[in-house]
Amino acid sequence: MLETSARLLKLLSLLQVRRDWTGADLADRLGVDVRTVRRDVDKLRSLGYPVNSVPGVSGGYQLGAGAELPPLLLDDDEAVAVAVGLRTAANGTVTGIEETSVRALAKLEQVLPSRLRRRVNALQEHTISLTPSVATVDSATLTAIAGACRDHQRLRFPYAGRDGDSKRHVEPLGLAHTGRRWYLVAWDVDRQDWRTFRVDRIVEEPTLGARFVPRDPPDEDLASYVSRQLTVAPYTYKAELIMHAPIEEVERRTSKTSVHLEALDGGRTLLTAGSPSLEELGLWIGLIGVDFEVVSPPELAEHLRVLGERFLNAASSVGRPGGTPPPR
Numbered sequence: 143m144l145e146t147s148a149r150l151l152k153l154l155s156l157l158q159v160r161r162d163w164t165g166a167d168l169a170d171r172l173g174v175d176v177r178t179v180r181r182d183v184d185k186l187r188s189l190g191y192p193v194n195s196v197p198g199v200s201g202g203y204q205l206g207a208g209a210e211l212p213p214l215l216l217d218d219d220e221a222v223a224v225a226v227g228l229r230t231a232a233n234g235t236v237t238g239i240e241e242t243s244v245r246a247l248a249k250l251e252q253v254l255p256s257r258l259r260r261r262v263n264a265l266q267e268h269t270i271s272l273t274p275s276v277a278t279v280d281s282a283t284l285t286a287i288a289g290a291c292r293d294h295q296r297l298r299f300p301y302a303g304r305d306g307d308s309k310r311h312v313e314p315l316g317l318a319h320t321g322r323r324w325y326l327v328a329w330d331v332d333r334q335d336w337r338t339f340r341v342d343r344i345v346e347e348p349t350l351g352a353r354f355v356p357r358d359p360p361d362e363d364l365a366s367y368v369s370r371q372l373t374v375a376p377y378t379y380k381a382e383l384i385m386h387a388p389i390e391e392v393e394r395r396t397s398k399t400s401v402h403l404e405a406l407d408g409g410r411t412l413l414t415a416g417s418p419s420l421e422e423l424g425l426w427i428g429l430i431g432v433d434f435e436v437v438s439p440p441e442l443a444e445h446l447r448v449l450g451e452r453f454l455n456a457a458s459s460v461g462r463p464g465g466t467p468p469p470r
Contacts, residue, residue, distance in 0.1 A: 149174070153182050157193065157205040161292065164202040179203075218258055225250055225262045239281040279324050279341045286348050287326055287341070290314045296331070296351030302343045312337070313354045318368040320399045325368055329357055336360040338371040370402045370414065377416030381423055382437035385411040385430070395430050412437075420445040 149172055156163065156171055165176045172179065183193050183203060192206040216224065228250065231243040251259060290297050291314045301310045312328035315336075319325075324341035361367035385392050389405040392413060396403070404412040413434075417423035424445050427434065436443040 150182055150185060153179070154186060154191065154205075157203065162202050162204050168203065221250070221254060221258055222261055222265075225254065225258075226265060229262075229266055236279055236281045236284060279344075280347065283341060283344055283347050284317070284324065286350070287314060287317060290348070290350060291316055294353050294356055296354055297328070297348040298351060299348040300345040301339060302345055307345075310337075310339070311351070312339075313357065315356075315359055316364055317341070318365065320372070322399070325372070327360070327364060327368060338368060366402070369398060372399055373402050373415050377418055379417050379420060379423060379439060379442070381413075381415050381417065381427075381439065381442055383413045383415075383427065384435040384437060385413050386433040386435075387411060392430070392432060395432065424449050 152172060153168065156168060165179050168179045169176045172182075174182075183195065186193050194204045194206040196202055196204075225247060228243045228247040231239055251262070254262070287297065289295075294313075296311065297314055298309065298311050301308050311331040312326075313331060314326060314328045316327050317324060318327065318338075326339045326341055326344075328337060328339065329335070330337045359367075384406065386409075388409045389403050389411045392401075392403055392411045396413070400415060402414040404414075406412055415423070415426075417426070420442055423442065427446075436446065
C-alpha cells in the first residue's frame with residue numbers, strides 16, 4: 143500500500159511538471175507497465191484529480207482543469223521559491239496580480255513548515271526593493287500569450303509600435319523578460335518574418351486564432367536572439383568592436399540589454415551594440431574601459447579619431463595661459 147501511494151504521488155508530480163505524457167513515457171519514469179499506469183490514473187480520478195486521456199497509439203494523459211485546484215507537490219527549495227516569487231509579484235512589473243499574489247501567499251504560508259517560513263521571512267526582512275520606473279504589463283495579456291505559445295495558437299492584437307499603430311497577426315514562439323520589460327518573439331504572418339514585440343505596447347488582450355505547426359526558431363539560443371534584437375534593431379548605427387578582454391570581463395562592464403557578446407580566441411570578445419548617434423556611441427565605448435578595435439561602421443572610426451584629438455587637445459591645455467592647446 144505504501145509503495146502504491148508513493149507511486150501515485152510521483153505520478154501526480156509528473157503530470158504537474160509537463161502538459162502531455164504518453165502512457166509509455168509514464169510507465170518508464172515510474173518503473174511499471176502501461177497497464178499499471180492506467181490503473182493508477184483511474185485511482186487519481188477517483189480521488190478527484192481531472193486526468194484527461196486520449197485513446198490510440200499516439201494518445202496520452204494530461205492533468206486537466208477541475209472544479210478545485212489539486213494540491214501541488216513542492217520540495218523545500220520549490221516552496222521557498224514560490225513564496226519569494228509571490229512576494230516579489232506584489233510590487234513587480236505585471237499589473238493586476240498584486241492582490242491575487244498576496245492572497246495566494248497567505249494560503250501558502252499557512253501550510254509552510256516553520257523551518258521554511260523562517261527562511262522566507264529572513265529573506266524578506268533583510269531585502270529592500272529599489273523599484274525602477276518601468277512599463278508594466280497586464281497579467282491577462284501575459285497568460286494569454288504564454289498559453290498560445292504552449293498550444294501553438296496564432297494571436298491577433300493591436301500594436302503601438304515605433305512607426306505607429308498597426309494590427310498584428312503572429313505565430314508566437316516565446317516570451318523574454320529583461321528585468322525591465324517583457325518581449326514576445328513571434329513569426330509575423332503578414333510580414334513573413336520574425337519579429338520581437340514589446341508586450342507593454344500590445345494595446346488589448348490578444349485574440350486567439352487557429353493552431354499552427356511550429357517553425358524552426360530564428361536561433362537555437364532564443365535569449366541570444368532577443369539580445370541582438372534589442373541591442374541593434376531599434377537604432378540607426380550598428381557597431382561591431384573587438385574588445386581586448388575576455389567575455390567575462392566585458393560582461394561585468396556592460397549590460398545584457400545593451401550589447402551582444404561573442405567570445406573570440408586569444409581572450410578577446412566581439413561586441414555588437416546599437417546607438418542613435420555616433421557621438422553617443424563613441425562616449426559609451428570609452429566608458430567601458432577596455433582597449434578595442436573598430437570592425438564597423440567605418441564612420442565610427444573617423445568619429446573616434448576626431449573625438450580622441452579633442453580629448454588630447456583638452457588634456458595638453460592644462461596649465462597653459464588661457465587654457466589654449468600647444469601649437470601643432
